Amino acid sequence: MWYTEGGVLSPHLFAVYVDSLVDTVERCNIGCCVKWASVSIVLYADDILLLSPSVTGLQQLLHVCEQELDLLDMPINVAKSACLRIGPRSDKKYCNLVTISGYLINGLIRSDYLGTYLISSKLLLSSYSEEKACFYRAFYSFTHFLGRLGG
Numbered sequence: 001m002w003y004t005e006g007g008v009l010s011p012h013l014f015a016v017y018v019d020s021l022v023d024t025v026e027r028c029n030i031g032c033c034v035k036w037a038s039v040s041i042v043l044y045a046d047d048i049l050l051l052s053p054s055v056t057g058l059q060q061l062l063h064v065c066e067q068e069l070d071l072l073d074m075p076i077n078v079a080k081s082a083c084l085r086i087g088p089r090s091d092k093k094y095c096n097l098v099t100i101s102g103y104l105i106n107g108l109i110r111s112d113y114l115g116t117y118l119i120s121s122k123l124l125l126s127s128y129s130e131e132k133a134c135f136y137r138a139f140y141s142f143t144h145f146l147g148r149l150g151g
Helices: 010-027 055-071 129-150
Strands: 041-044 047-050 110-113 116-119 125-127
Touching: 010 041, 010 055, 047 055
Parallel strands: none
Antiparallel strands: 041 047, 110 116, 116 125
């Protein structure tokens, strides 16, 4: 499929293109569910977040996604992929997933997802400390610049 990245229709065309991925993940009945709704896969632009209550389930979801994305001719970028464990076993050795083609997806203590840092812990934690630091640096730089203009 051809589309222009950054074009007005790009997000809509991409959504139609990967819709089969969401359907496939929902049909496999692996991962997280809230009442009757599957929340095993979350997509935002070209970022995919897979959710499962177990590492084994997450490994299975990865293989389901990998097979479907292979049909769409969209390889997984292993270098930009990560696994994060949250829950009562978060202190155990970090989960490492293996793709069908044998590449390792490393487990991390902290991962950036859409500008928010998710932290491996017993409860879902997020950190905005780096964003705050960037904001304060820019703010102080700007106010320093304004102070020099006024005096």
